[in-house]
Amino acid sequence: MTDKVKGRECWIDVAKGIGIILVVLGHVTRNENLIRIIYSFHMPLFFFLGGWIINRNCGKNIINKQYIKKKFTNLILPFFEYRIILVLYWYIFEYRFRELDVGPIWFLPVMFFSYMIISFIMPYIKSTNAKRVVFLFFALLVIVGLLFRQYVYKLNIVLLNEVYVNSIRVLTGCSWMTAGMKANDYIINSKKVNCGLVFGITAIVCIVLSFVNGDVSLFNLQFGKSYVLYFLEGICGITAVLIVSKVISSNRLIEYLGQSSMIIMAFHEPIKRVLFFVYDAVVTKFVVEGTHEVIRTTVTGSVILTTITLVVCISVVYIFRKLIEKLPDNKWCEMLFAFMK
Structure with a gap:
């Protein structure tokens, strides 16, 4: 592997690391301004990076049995494993206090089907113009789909609603992946451009x-007042993150966060809730109005709680990975612990 490829992978992991930090911060904070800024680009960032990485295969026929199996093992299998673990955790500890939800792992099957669609049309995407056309095509499909939202919901058919919602998510994911494919690192690498100024x-x-x-959330199919503005703010936020990632280039801690982003995505919510419970049990004995709900409304408090949540996440991931290393090296163990990759 060349140094150039290593460097490229390092800064992409840094970008993913920054992305997962923003995901956790967005779920921890109750500061509306902070939430609005983070949500404008934090999930599109992961689709964008997926497109950036797959861009090397433009014009090639990459979708085959091996490719599908690989993506299934990396995304769908962990999704089911995460789901089983989180349901068991909810049933044992939380079913009296909160309703069961799918949590942030909704992202994994959406990413899988986005990859499948993009990979299927990859042989026909050979030029920048082709990428532009494909991007506009997916964006147009989403806009048209959103026009029928109220009619779909009026039918009140649960299965149809689920198919509709996830179809819009996947098509939006395809749009962001195509945007990532179309993008190049001219702005980041060019010596003629002041990275600080662009950032x-x-x-x-x-x-x-x-x-x-206004409010944006891919999960809730919220795109603010305008789908065009949604993409503009997202592109600007992603560009800022990419510039920071390229400037940092390599940082072991942030890279580790990026490499563990899928695991952190799945488990940070229950870890966060346990942290809040412990915080309230300890702090409220000394501070009357010092509950986690109070501190979450401030930027400083949100950053502190996010940092602690990430430290616990990293510690748990590190310990489990060390334990898994001691297990037999076979396909069954690999499948059983696919969620820890």
Whole structure:
């Protein structure tokens, strides 16, 4: 493996690491301004990076039995394993206190089907113009699909609603993946461009547009006032993250977060709730109005709680990975613990 490829992989892991930090922060905080900014681009970032990575296969026929099996093992199998673990955890500890939900792992099957669609049309995407057309095609499909949302919901058919919602998510994911494919690292690598200036401009534009466009959430199919603004703010936020990632280039801690992003995505919610319970049990004995709900409304408090949550997540992941290393090296163990990759 060349140094160039290593460097490229390092900064992509850094970008994923920044992305998962923002995901956890977005779920921890109750600061509405912070949530609005983070949600404007944090989930699109992962689809964008997926497209950026797969871009090397443009014009090639990559979808085959081996490719599908690999993506299934990396995304769908962990999804079911996470689901089983989280349901068991909920049944043992939480069923009296909260309703069961799918949690952040909804992202995994959406990513899988987005990969399948993009891989299927990959042989026909050979030029920048082709990528532009495909991007516009997927974006148009989403816009048309959203126009029929109220009619689909009026039918009140659970299965149809689920198919509709996930179809819009997948098509939006395809749009972001195509945007990632179309993107290149000219701005990040070019010596003619001041990275600090570009970061400042894109970050400011992202923040401004996030307030102009309103609430955004791919999970809830919220795209603000305009789908166009949704993509503009997302592109600006993603560009800012990519510039920071390229400048950092390599950081073992953030890279580890990026490499463990899927595991953290799945388990940070229950870890967060346990942390809140412990925090309230300890802090409220000394501070009357110091519950986690109070501290979550502040940026500083949210960052502190997010940091602690991530430290616990990393510690748990590290310990389990060390234990798994001692297990026999066979396909059954590999499948059983696919969620720990």
